[in-house]
Amino acid sequence: MEIRRTGLADVLLFVPAPHHDDRGLFTRTFDADLAAAHGLDPDSFRQDSQSRSRAGVLRGLHGRIGRGEAKLVRCARGAVHDVLVDIRPGSPTFGRHQAFRLDDETFAHLYVPPGFLHGFQVLSETADVCYRIDRPHDPAEDVAVRYDDPDLAIPWPHPVELISPRDAAAGPWSALRATLR
Numbered sequence: 001m002e003i004r005r006t007g008l009a010d011v012l013l014f015v016p017a018p019h020h021d022d023r024g025l026f027t028r029t030f031d032a033d034l035a036a037a038h039g040l041d042p043d044s045f046r047q048d049s050q051s052r053s054r055a056g057v058l059r060g061l062h063g064r065i066g067r068g069e070a071k072l073v074r075c076a077r078g079a080v081h082d083v084l085v086d087i088r089p090g091s092p093t094f095g096r097h098q099a100f101r102l103d104d105e106t107f108a109h110l111y112v113p114p115g116f117l118h119g120f121q122v123l124s125e126t127a128d129v130c131y132r133i134d135r136p137h138d139p140a141e142d143v144a145v146r147y148d149d150p151d152l153a154i155p156w157p158h159p160v161e162l163i164s165p166r167d168a169a170a171g172p173w174s175a176l177r178a179t180l181r
Contacts, residue, residue, distance in 0.1 A: 060119015
């Protein structure tokens with residue numbers, strides 16, 4: 001498994017090396033020793049969650065303020081265009097976003113430290129996205145920003161076909177940014 005630094009401070013991309021043969025494939029999706037060698041505490045992850053979405057669905061941009069949450073995100077089935085936005089005021093990449101393709105061919109997954117907005121758009125017929133999270137969900141820390149906020153100018157690969165009412169009602173980046181400083 002290879003681990004790469006990304007263009008966002010403290011975000012890591014884990015790239016497994018799947019073994020393919022006539023039976024199918026095998027890949028390691030998490031290695032505690034490798035995570036520890038890159039500064040992560042593998043014992044800190046407390047919850048695994050999964051979502052299933054159909055083509056064109058966009059989920060996000062969601063995040064947590066306060067203590068936040070760290071997570072490992074991967075696409076176990078299908079493919080997604082995954083986007084992170086750094087909302088940590090002291091970070092050198094504050095306000096910047098970066099996109100990643102997560103899919104069931106490379107099995108790459110992201111380490112997302114606390115202090116990021118996260119969203120994705122489904123690229124395949126369906127997609128299962130798995131999250132390994134380091135603490136229980138606290139709804140009092142939830143924040144959301146509109147996926148099409150003009151200040152962020154995130155280029156989504158396809159027109160948005162379906163979004164939740166909560167995500168459609170999310171506020172602008174400028175409003176969240178004003179509360180973070």
